[in-house]
Amino acid sequence: MIILGIETSCDDTSIAILKIENRKLKILSNVVSSQVKLHAQYGGVYPFLAKREHQKNLPLVFNKALKKAGFKISNSQSPNYKNKIDLIAVTFGPGLEPCLWQGINFAKELAEKLNLKIVPVNHLEAHIFANWLSSLGKNFNFQSSIFKKNILPAICLIVSGGHTQLVLMKDIGKYKILGETRDDAAGECLDKTARILGLGYPGGPIIAKKAKEVKNKKLKIEIVLPRPMIHHQNYDFSFSGLKTAVLYNFKSHSLKERKSKEYILAMAKEIQQAIIDVLIAKTLRATKEYKVKSIILGGGVSANEELRKQFQLKIKNLKPKINFLAPKKEFCTDNAAMTALTSYFHQKEAKTPKKVEVNANLRL
DSSP: OOOEEEESSSEEEEEEEEEOOOOTEEEEEEEEEEHHHHHHTOOOOOOOHHHHHHHHHHHHHHHHHHHHOOOOOOOOSOOTTTTTTOEEEEEEEEOOOHHHHHHHHHHHOOOHHHHHOOEEEEHHHHHHGHHHHHHHHBBTTTTHHHHHHHHHHEEEEEESOOOEEEEEEEEEEEEEEEEBBBOHHHHHHHHHHHHHHTTTTSSSHHHHHHHHHHHOOSSSSSOOOOOOOTTTTSBBOHHHHHHHHHHHHHTTSSHHHHHHHOOOOOOOOHHHHHHHHHHHHHHHHHHHHTTTTTTEEGGGGOOOHHHHHHHHHHHTTTSOHHHHHOOGGTTTTHHHHHHHHHHHHTTOOOOOOOOOOOTTOOOO
């Protein structure tokens, strides 16, 4: 089976082509066109600007994905990929509505041309399944008793610019949201605090880089920030208070002090650690309460090296042993390969093009 996936939920235009045969996975292509440089000048994503870029980029990314997958691009009525693609998958939510529509409209046009059905994919679920994109050439039968016995149930931490959720995964398609952000998501908080410090956009990678510089340094400045809701007896998150604490601390220092390298490094380290502490504390408490076998990370923030490292240290000596799964970094951010893979397990939900609609506020 060959699946073509389309992803336009935010500011990444992506098309991927996957081949799944005898339960073995091969990524024929996974092309991502990022709009980061475009939106960096505004300090965040502008939906209608992103929509325009998707509209411009989709045909280009599509042709590049076909070429990488080994299909010939033809202007004729019957290009050689016409009878080789078996299924089209597209992200239909959650995300920015103008952006989602670009991907869906492109999928509809292609599906009608190729006489295929479309599998609408939940973007959050796709972030979970991104963990298995590294199973190239390996047997990854999710329906097998081995998978269920060794991996499930699991606590999934989906953490990105738009989402921070703790989800109990009982089976494929069987999820229970235990908690989510009440305001800013973790990635959004990183973006906003980086903007306060004048570090640019996106904030996550920049703050991680600055925090890493502190590793073997002794700083004269010590900054202590709050860990919002870390002791609350629920699994919800709130990072707007952390952003406000950063702003107040920043304003309490002189212009010279807050522009100093030492202040920036100390603040970056503490921002990152405050977020990590909250994420790990809530996740570990959920693993104990629900007696799960695995912790599964997903989303752009899951690429953070320090977050992964500290998770692994915390669970190292837990009994019973907890599996820890995190996607390869290239699959943490939005990509169509994870969309295509997720659709493989929802083939029965395939729809005719006319029935596919956007659900910008979709939940698991």
